Amino acid sequence: MKCRKCTRSAVINMRQHKLALCSEHYIEWFTFQTQRFIQEYQMFDLNNRLLVAVSGGKDSLALWDVLHHLGYQVDGLYINLGINHKTSYSLLSMQKAQTFAHAQNLDLSIVDVVKEEGAAIPEAANLTLRGRTKPCSICGITKRYFMNRIGLDHGYDVLLTGHNLDDEVAVLFGNTLNWQSGYLLRQSPVLEGSAEGFIRKVKPFFRFYERETAAYTFLRGIDYIQDECPHAIGAKTIYYKEVLNQLETKRPGLKLNFYLSFLKAKAEGLFSPEAHIKIGDLHPCENCGQPTTAPQFCTYCRMWEQVRSTKSSLV
Numbered sequence: 314m315k316c317r318k319c320t321r322s323a324v325i326n327m328r329q330h331k332l333a334l335c336s337e338h339y340i341e342w343f344t345f346q347t348q349r350f351i352q353e354y355q356m357f358d359l360n361n362r363l364l365v366a367v368s369g370g371k372d373s374l375a376l377w378d379v380l381h382h383l384g385y386q387v388d389g390l391y392i393n394l395g396i397n398h399k400t401s402y403s404l405l406s407m408q409k410a411q412t413f414a415h416a417q418n419l420d421l422s423i424v425d426v427v428k429e430e431g432a433a434i435p436e437a438a439n440l441t442l443r444g445r446t447k448p449c450s451i452c453g454i455t456k457r458y459f460m461n462r463i464g465l466d467h468g469y470d471v472l473l474t475g476h477n478l479d480d481e482v483a484v485l486f487g488n489t490l491n492w493q494s495g496y497l498l499r500q501s502p503v504l505e506g507s508a509e510g511f512i513r514k515v516k517p518f519f520r521f522y523e524r525e526t527a528a529y530t531f532l533r534g535i536d537y538i539q540d541e542c543p544h545a546i547g548a549k550t551i552y553y554k555e556v557l558n559q560l561e562t563k564r565p566g567l568k569l570n571f572y573l574s575f576l577k578a579k580a581e582g583l584f585s586p587e588a589h590i591k592i593g594d595l596h597p598c599e600n601c602g603q604p605t606t607a608p609q610f611c612t613y614c615r616m617w618e619q620v621r622s623t624k625s626s627l628v
């Protein structure tokens with residue numbers, strides 16, 4: 314298969330965008346799209362000081378890389394969770410983040426949870442939950458706490474994370490299965506900061522499929538930690554991703570559509586009290602008297618009127 318923009322062979326074919334590109338044009342496309350999402354969702358501009366949370370994985374390093382090349386002032390934050398049992402996960406992922414920052418001459422702050430709180434995440438989980446639950450709950454809370462605190466204390470305007478579309482859709486799927494209205498209300502690519510002490514948070518990669526960020530990282534030659542955190546094994550989100558991938562195979566674009574439709578429904582007031590007022594906007598159709606939200610005639614009447622008029626114009 315050839316690249317859409319030149320005569321070279323394509324390295325990636327994105328069925329959902331009906332687009333195949335060579336290495337050079339893919340990197341160009343990916344960078345352009347990132348900038349487009351930043352502007353379209355009014356995430357930040359060149360005057361803002363940005364802090365990107367880096368895990369040493371592909372998404373966060375790709376995000377740091379692309380923003381740096383786009384000319385943004387962006388520093389990194391690595392949170393050492395002390396997850397080193399058997400796999401040395403934290404140690405290795407920290408090294409990846411440090412190596413990247415060093416090679417690109419970028420500033421990386423490191424928070425060491427053991428130094429701050431006196432216990433690594435797995436140990437803390439055993440102490441608080443007596444080993445009954447995975448450490449992900451205390452881990453998530455701790456990461457959010459340090460991202461917010463470091464971001465505000467060091468005067469950053471915006472905190473960025475590398476969540477991609479697959480991450481966001483898996484979370485959305487889980488929240489929808491359980492109708493977790495509070496989580497659904499807060500799930501967004503842009504979360505405004507608050508005077509009470511929350512930094513503005515954004516996810517510039519939320520419209521990229523995981524294989525798209527992976528392809529960028531690979532083609533740019535970025536070295537990242539490929540292993541998942543050992544505690545991620547068996548996590549619900551991994552199962553949801555598998556299910557969603559099966560659906561996507563049959564219907565390319567399904568994941569993107571699911572997420573964008575959710576954002577649209579939310580913007581239209583699906584989860585807001587005003588949504589109830591909309592239901593109250595119903596009035597009788599001027600033709601049949603059945604309730605409708607359309608200004609004059611209900612959908613049924615309009616549709617059949619169209620059928621009748623088309624039919625009569627044919628005879």
Ligand code: SF4
Pocket residue numbers: 396434448449450452453542543544545
């Ligand atoms: Fe933390 Fe759980 Fe993620 Fe591991 S899988 S980094 S423990 S949230």
Ligand code: ZN
Pocket residue numbers: 316317318319320321334335336337338
């Ligand atoms: Zn090309």
Ligand code: ZN
Pocket residue numbers: none
């Ligand atoms: Zn506190």
